[in-house]
Amino acid sequence: MIEIKNIQKTFGDRQVLAGISGQFQQGETSLVIGGSGTGKSVLLKCMIGLVKPDEGEVLYDGRNFLTSHEDDIKAIRREMGVLFQGSALFDSKNVLDNVRFPLDMLTEMKEDEKLDRAHAALQRVGLENAEQRMPSEISGGMKKRVGIARAIVMNPKYLFCDEPNSGLDPLTSIKIDQLIKEITDEYKITTVVITHDMNSMMEIGEKIMFLYQGKKLWEGNSETLPHSDVKELNEFIYANKLLREMEGK
Numbered sequence: 001m002i003e004i005k006n007i008q009k010t011f012g013d014r015q016v017l018a019g020i021s022g023q024f025q026q027g028e029t030s031l032v033i034g035g036s037g038t039g040k041s042v043l044l045k046c047m048i049g050l051v052k053p054d055e056g057e058v059l060y061d062g063r064n065f066l067t068s069h070e071d072d073i074k075a076i077r078r079e080m081g082v083l084f085q086g087s088a089l090f091d092s093k094n095v096l097d098n099v100r101f102p103l104d105m106l107t108e109m110k111e112d113e114k115l116d117r118a119h120a121a122l123q124r125v126g127l128e129n130a131e132q133r134m135p136s137e138i139s140g141g142m143k144k145r146v147g148i149a150r151a152i153v154m155n156p157k158y159l160f161c162d163e164p165n166s167g168l169d170p171l172t173s174i175k176i177d178q179l180i181k182e183i184t185d186e187y188k189i190t191t192v193v194i195t196h197d198m199n200s201m202m203e204i205g206e207k208i209m210f211l212y213q214g215k216k217l218w219e220g221n222s223e224t225l226p227h228s229d230v231k232e233l234n235e236f237i238y239a240n241k242l243l244r245e246m247e248g249k
């Protein structure tokens with residue numbers, strides 16, 4: 001489980017996170033939703049150590065990520081997998097080398113073991129036949145799969161996905177969502193997904209946290225989402241639905 005307590009962050013005179021608390025359970029896909037600029041990415045960055053919050057705590061199965069000894073923080077970092085927006089693949093490396101990159105950087109594993117792990121991760125995401133291809137030769141959906149394979153190659157306990165559906169068509173988005181959910185169930189990962197995709201909320205929202213202007217205004221799941229009495233959330237859902245209808249999705 002990941003627990004966040006009273007996370008606050010201000011840039012200049014703009015408070016972006018105004019004290020966010022919540023829990024993300026093991027084996028569950030938790031979504032953080034909200035409009036543009038509400039602080040979702042900054043919250044994720046605070047959780048993975050890319051941004052230091054001004055106040056608050058981030059606990060990984062009880063271990064304090066912000067105040068622990070440097071070695072303990074490193075150990076927690078090794079237990080995280082991250083799927084960045086836009087997949088963040090190395091254009092000059094083929095699919096296999098992209099996936100094995102964390103093993104090369106962070107472990108002393110033997111070559112055989114690295115290859116076994118990378119092959120297994122690629123097989124899990126259905127890309128065993130694309131190992132030698134370059135990122136420029138594969139589709140957006142395949143790139144996301146490579147990003148997921150790279151995120152799981154270290155067998156993470158915690159998985160973070162920032163807008164995994166950005167740039168994908170609706171059908172591919174659903175497949176990527178399903179893959180993230182299956183992997184979360186299968187390996188009992190604590191998964192946090194940032195999204196503003198309505199399909200994702202309805203399909204994989206086992207737990208949903210709604211942010212608005214740096215505050216958590218609502219928490220629930222895909223079943224309770226349509227019945228909220230929070231005005232800002234209802235407006236967000238309505239705008240989302242309207243937009244999808246206009247786009248013909």
Ligand SMILES: Nc1ncnc2c1ncn2[C@@H]1O[C@H](COP(=O)(O)OP(=O)(O)OP(=O)(O)O)[C@@H](O)[C@H]1O
Nearest residue numbers: 011012016034035036037038039040041042043196
């Ligand atoms: N390093 C930074 N320095 C200054 N301001 C920042 C920094 N990072 C983020 N912000 C600001 O914090 C606010 C929240 O940004 P954030 O990226 O978390 O939004 P978001 O909810 O993820 O939006 P989106 O859905 O558009 O990605 C924005 O106004 C952004 O400009």
